[in-house]
Amino acid sequence: MAFRRVFTGMIAALAIVASSVSGAGAADPLYLRFPQLDEQTEFVDSWGVARPDERTHRGVDLMGSKMAPVVAVLDGVIETMGEGDRSGYHITIDHGEGTSSWYMHLNNDTPGTDDRRGGAEYAFAEGLEVGDIVEAGQVIGFVGDSGNAEWGGAHTHFELHINGRAVNPYPYLRDAWERWLLELAIARGETDFK
Numbered sequence: 001m002a003f004r005r006v007f008t009g010m011i012a013a014l015a016i017v018a019s020s021v022s023g024a025g026a027a028d029p030l031y032l033r034f035p036q037l038d039e040q041t042e043f044v045d046s047w048g049v050a051r052p053d054e055r056t057h058r059g060v061d062l063m064g065s066k067m068a069p070v071v072a073v074l075d076g077v078i079e080t081m082g083e084g085d086r087s088g089y090h091i092t093i094d095h096g097e098g099t100s101s102w103y104m105h106l107n108n109d110t111p112g113t114d115d116r117r118g119g120a121e122y123a124f125a126e127g128l129e130v131g132d133i134v135e136a137g138q139v140i141g142f143v144g145d146s147g148n149a150e151w152g153g154a155h156t157h158f159e160l161h162i163n164g165r166a167v168n169p170y171p172y173l174r175d176a177w178e179r180w181l182l183e184l185a186i187a188r189g190e191t192d193f194k
């Protein structure tokens with residue numbers, strides 16, 4: 001059963017890679033690392049959904065477990081780290097060539113509580129500062145419910161910006177998710193491709 005599930009996932013991943021390549025024209029297909037190291041993550045294509053407090057949703061929400069690690073999707077430089085009323089604790093990373101990634105609603109609670117008193121210490125990876133060079137897969141922060149996610153469940157609001165415009169990250173995230181699950185399955189010896 002595990003083999004069939006993983007194999008199906010691999011085929012789906014390859015199909016997504018193929019479709020994102022063809023959809024991206026001559027540009028790089030952007031092989032992202034999945035930004036949330038949480039196998040319980042749930043996400044749908046919520047790009048463009050109307051929201052009461054914004055015109056449309058410019059990203060994808062990755063529902064997850066509080067304090068799960070949030071990682072950089074590509075190599076880059078930390079561009080901003082801060083706290084906003086709606087975004088809560090957030091990080092943006094500049095990946096060069098006009099591409100950046102945004103991570104919002106990072107944790108603001110003391111671990112194990114919902115007290116909103118965690119501070120930056122439990123939002124961002126220890127020692128991380130604006131200007132730091134980060135590698136794809138490096139932990140930058142932790143899943144939370146800060147900002148306007150406070151009553152909606154812990155999640156990372158993820159955005160991908162290319163040449164100054166937010167683009168729908170869903171195909172890239174779905175591709176990254178399938179590849180990550182396959183990596184995990186291989187690491188656990190759950191695959192048998194003979």
Ligand SMILES: [Zn+2]
Pocket residue numbers: 057059060061156157158
């Ligand atoms: Zn969102």
